[in-house]
Amino acid sequence: MGICLPCLGGQADDYDQPSPETRRRQMAEAAEKRKRDDEGRGVKDPEALKRKQQRREDIEKKAEQSGGGGEGGGLRWQVS
Template sequence: MGGLCSCCSNNADETNLMPSPETRRRQQLEAAERRRFENEHRGVRDLERVKQQQLRSEAKQRRLEEAERAANSGPPTLKWQSN
């Protein structure tokens, strides 16, 4: 009889299978950060080189925007001087 009651009741081992919500939330956050990091660096061998290329691309884009603004501002403002 005792064997039947022991398998039907909630055992202390069964109640501790689920981690607390805080622990679970922390684990999910860590896993998400790990996936994000892996996706960002997938296929990248030299991270410094990629950063330098991004900086050059941004600088080039800024120069193009400045040139476009200067071209749209009207005629060039050159001053001629004669001696």
């Protein structure tokens, strides 16, 4: 189970491996691309989805800042 490159008659130089740093960078780029592709799978318009999520987060932040935690400004119980 040896490597047969030396038997090719000096063509082993054509099969240089990239440096570990270059290989890590390529692997990281590929992982990011797979992540983006997976996030967009099944979504017709990914930009619209991102805008919708951003609006939802903004609304939630405003609700938290306005005291939506039950201290004034929210619903009140009335007993009659």
